[in-house]
Amino acid sequence: MKENFAEKVASTQYPVHELISRRWSPRAFADRVVPDADLRRVLEAARWAPSSANEQPWSFLVATKADPDDYQELFSCLVPGNKLWAGQAPVLMLSVAKLVFEEDGTPNRHAMHDVGLAVENMVLQATAMGLFVHQMAGFEVDKARKLFAIPPRYEPAAMIALGYLGDLGTLPEKLRERELSPRDRKPLTEFVYTGRWGSPSSVVLKGAL
Numbered sequence: 001m002k003e004n005f006a007e008k009v010a011s012t013q014y015p016v017h018e019l020i021s022r023r024w025s026p027r028a029f030a031d032r033v034v035p036d037a038d039l040r041r042v043l044e045a046a047r048w049a050p051s052s053a054n055e056q057p058w059s060f061l062v063a064t065k066a067d068p069d070d071y072q073e074l075f076s077c078l079v080p081g082n083k084l085w086a087g088q089a090p091v092l093m094l095s096v097a098k099l100v101f102e103e104d105g106t107p108n109r110h111a112m113h114d115v116g117l118a119v120e121n122m123v124l125q126a127t128a129m130g131l132f133v134h135q136m137a138g139f140e141v142d143k144a145r146k147l148f149a150i151p152p153r154y155e156p157a158a159m160i161a162l163g164y165l166g167d168l169g170t171l172p173e174k175l176r177e178r179e180l181s182p183r184d185r186k187p188l189t190e191f192v193y194t195g196r197w198g199s200p201s202s203v204v205l206k207g208a209l
């Protein structure tokens with residue numbers, strides 16, 4: 001795996017598109033600028049995600065290292081464990097969900113779901129362009145809310161580091177091992193049910209035989 005650090009292809013139970021199997025979340029990012037034009041393409045992919053009632057409840061705060069103040073503000077919201085590595089990424093973002101519908105202000109139960117769809121669109125587009133993305137729940141939500149004047153009824157969702165893959169050797173030692181560990185997932189039979197909660201679907205049981 002060491003020689004092949006860039007390749008952490010998922011060993012899937014069934015064949016999937018290589019954009020899915022080849023995507024992974026690295027911590028070592030190269031000191032290489034992501035052109036704004038490429039960043040726009042990645043954000044455009046997010047724009048075209050599906051959403052409940054086409055509400056498009058996502059927003060993104062974006063900063064590149066070309067804007068050190070903005071970048072530093074986003075970086076400052078990260079928890080210490082993420083600060084160890086995320087500052088290598090040339091682009092940081094914060095995804096934000098609008099929790100109520102534009103039209104009548106009632107709760108949009110699918111806001112976070114839809115933000116996740118937009119981010120996955122972004123991630124797959126980035127993967128197709130040779131970029132890597134690492135999402136982070138580890139950030140100070142209230143600090144971000146204050147720092148960026150995020151209005152009420154908008155919820156900071158996740159921080160996002162984006163860039164090109166870097167050298168493993170640039171990471172603190174305790175993170176290197178994690179980078180090399182194989183990627184792992186629960187089997188389909190643990191989360192695909194039919195009829196009753198917890199009852200594995202025959203669709204996936206058949207395949208598991």
Ligand SMILES: Cc1cc2nc3c(=O)[nH]c(=O)nc-3n(C[C@H](O)[C@H](O)[C@H](O)COP(=O)(O)O)c2cc1C
Pocket residue numbers: 023024025026082134135136137138139158183
């Ligand atoms: C919403 C979300 C939050 C995450 N938060 C963190 C985080 O704070 N720090 C971190 O190092 N990784 C974080 N991750 C990365 C996950 O740990 C990673 O996606 C998971 O282990 C699967 O690995 P893979 O993306 O390489 O397949 C997060 C991922 C997602 C989607």
